[in-house]
Amino acid sequence: MEKARPAPGHPSTYGQACMQCYKAKCRCVPRSRGDSCERCHRLRKECLPSDSTRRRNADRAEESGTRIAQLEGKIEMLLSAVQSIVSSSGSSAEALRLLNEERIPSSTAGPNDTPANSISTNPSISGVPTPATDPSPLAQAHTDPCSPSQYSPSPSEPSPRQAEECLSFFRSRMLPYFPFINLTPDIAAWQLRHTRPFLFQAILVVTTFSTQKRLAQIEELKRILFTSALLEVQSSIDLLLGLLTYLAWSNDAFLGRADLISRLMILAISLVYDLRLFKPLPPDTILMMAITQGQDHESDQNPNDETFQGFMEKQRAVLACFVLSSNISSHLGRIDALRWTPQMEEALRIIEMNKSCLTDEAFAFQVRLQLLKQRAAHIREQQIDGARTATASVTTSVPGLLYLKTLREQLHELKSSFPPDLLQRGAFITHAHYVDLYINQLAYSISWDSPPLNLLGPRSDGGHLPGFERLKCLWWSVESIKSWLDSFYKISPSDLVGLPFHFWSQMIMCVTILKYLSVLEDPAWNRQEVRNTVDLIATMDCMIQKLDRVCIESNFQCDDSIFNLLSKLLSKCRVWAGARLNTSQIQDAEAGPYRSADPCETSHNSSIPDLDQMIWMQSMDLEDDQWFEDAMNLPAPFL
Known part of the structure; x- marks a missing residue:
């Protein structure tokens, strides 16, 4: 009734x-x-x-x-x-x-979909600390392993054993190189599927190394993401963590899908804002929401109801979003990086002080390195804005050079503070050398209105010669590339498997800049000395051998992994570089020791692009032979 x-x-x-x-x-x-x-x-x-x-x-x-x-x-x-x-x-x-x-109903899965049948995992490689006193949000699940998750399982979802192997591989071989999640060893696959279903699906995708098999899984991941975030307008830490996981280890940037990466990064940034992870709502906005929507939204996010581990989880997610957006902005363009705020600085300070999670120390170093790189990129943006308004000149670029010098000093101080027992120290040192290269190249491009390497005559204001400053920056770039390569050679093939996408973008950038420096035609530049310091052909040969060893030692049951595709790229570049270097060496021999110092004789090859202005990176598709043909036929400054 x-x-x-x-x-x-x-x-x-x-x-x-x-x-x-x-x-x-x-x-x-x-x-x-x-x-x-x-x-x-x-x-x-x-x-x-x-x-x-x-x-x-x-x-x-x-x-x-x-x-x-x-x-x-x-x-x-x-x-x-x-x-x-x-x-x-x-x-x-x-x-x-x-x-x-049999605790979880198994479903069919391809034999090569997961590391279970393609990679011999080493359980001794952990890099993940023991659980803290507070239970991790990822482990707060019911004891029933058959509890249904929020999302419907995919028909190609792996069996329970394969799911555990994927999670173990991700936790021990991939996550330590970008440790923005505290995924403790006590968290089982069924628990993660219950508490973080989208993160679980993202881990299954990034631990699939066959490109074709991964593409099929990506479509299912996109369906879940777009349905939840766009159609149902949901915002959750699970969606954010899963999206950041996919972005960190995605291969789309090398497969002609740079636009997808940019769109997904924008979506991740919107989730950070929507969840109010680092920028709380002002009081007037909270009051307006209470009046118009009939409820106090501030009460929904009561900090007293949040555990310490849940709070730390959100802080890591914000910082990871900054690192990834900065990398995608510089490598692929199209988007702006998440702006650094005082709240993010406070979050980083908290991460650095957290001793309960050992991987936070490494993650803090990674964020600090990217922050230095982003600050250097900010100087470049100011120079571009000044050039557009016709206010930039050699004199106005001097403060920028001084600021970059300060950043370089901060970088060297940060590198010296790396603990000797830091896990994955080699990969982080390699990252530091790339940041050094980035700063050097920006210093080269800041004095854009001076002659290429003109060392003739003093400046009218009595200051340092701009050409000499650029010459120093170029040679520092050679040394940074050599240091990057030396660190790369020390990383074992088994460790290369777990590196995130931006590491491979760094490798491509280093090889590309080395090519420019090896064939730079300028009377003041000794390109033979560059070849004596870092031989381009020998470098690519060593990289190809290293990538091939990754495929062999990891026992991949496919020939379309990202390592196969990168090896293919370097092999084709080696053919072009061999012909180009032979031509330049003949020119050097004919010119003899007395080369003309007339800047007018400098060819178009003296122009070296900025690291974040290589447009061809945005269209890279390592599976498309037509892309290789078009790229190899481009003029030298664009290849």
């Missing part, structure tokens, strides 16, 4: 308020027409009686009870099967093994 509503103009009694007023904790006064209450009519909201909603909740509870009964029936069947095995074979170990395998 339906409950009688109170008389119009009188507030509803306890338990009879509509759902809108009940949620907002407001007085519910029915209208005279009886179709809604005064507040819902004023706010133009649907007035739903609380009893109908409670009935729906009861229906849902009934459905959940049915689902639980079904699961209990399955468990009983499994226990009966185990008991029969024990009684027939007497092997308790075998029964336990079967029970563990």
Whole structure:
């Protein structure tokens, strides 16, 4: 029997308020027409009686009870099967093994979809600390391993054993090189699938090394992401962590899908803002939301209800979003990096002080390195804006050079502070050398209006010769590339498997700049000395051998991994470089030791582009032979 509503103009009694007023904790006064209450009519909201909603909740509870009964029936069947095995074979170990395998209903998966059949994982490689005192948000799940996740499982989802191997491989071989998640060893695959279903799906994707198989999984990941974030307009830390995981180890930048990476990065930034992870809402906005939406949104994010581990999880996600957006901005263009704020500086300070998670120390160094690079990029943006307004000149670029010199000193200080026992120290040192190269190249491009390397005559203002400054920056670039390569050679092939995408972009950039410096035609530049310091052909040969060893030692059951594709790129570049270097060496021999110092004789090859202005990187497709043909036929300054 339906409950009688109170008389119009009188507030509803306890338990009879509509759902809108009940949620907002407001007085519910029915209208005279009886179709809604005064507040819902004023706010133009649907007035739903609380009893109908409670009935729906009861229906849902009934459905959940049915689902639980079904699961209990399955468990009983499994226990009966185990008991029969024990009684027939007497092997308790075998029964336990079967029970563990059957705890989650398995589904079919391709034999090469996961590291289970393609990579021999090493469980001794951890790099992940023991759990902290507070339980990790990733481990806060029900004890029932058969609990359904938020998203429907994919038909190609791996079996429980394969899922565990994927998670173990990601945790021990990939995450340490970008440790923005505290994924402790006690978190099982079924737990992660329950608490962080989208992150779980992203891990399955990035641990698939066949390009074609990964592309099929990416489509399913995109479907889940777009449905949740765009159609259903959801914002959750799970979506953000999964999206950052995919972006960090994505191969799309090398497969002609740079536009997809840029769009997904913008979506990740929007999730950071929507979740208000580093920029709380101002009081007037909170008040307006309470008035217009009928509830106090500040109460939904009560900091007293959040655990320390949950708080740290969000801080790492914000900093990871900054690092990835900065890398994507400089390597692919099209987007601006997430701006550094005082709140992010405070988050980084908290990460550095956290001693309960050992990987936070390495992650903090990684963020500091990227912050120096981003500050250098900010100087370049100011120079471009000044050039557009016709205010930039050699004199106005001097402060920029001084600032870059300060950044270089801060970089060297940061490198010297790396703990000698820091896990993945070699990869982070390699990153530091690339930041040094980036700063040097920016210093070269700041004095853009001076002659290429003109060392003739003093400057009118009596200062340092701009050409000499550029000459120093170019040679520092040679030394930075050599240091990067030396660190790269020390990284074992098994460790190269887990490196994120921006490491491989750095490799391509280093080889490209080395090519420019090896064939730079300028009377003041000794390109033979560059070749004696770092031989371009020998460098590419060594890189090709290293990439091929990765495929062999990791026992990949495919020939279309990112390492195969990068090896293909370097092999084709080596053919071009061999012909180009032979031509320049003949020219050097004909010119002899006395080369002309006339800047007018400098060819177009003296122009070296900025690291973040190589447009061809945005169209790179290592699976497309036509792209290789077009790229190799481009003029030298663009190849």
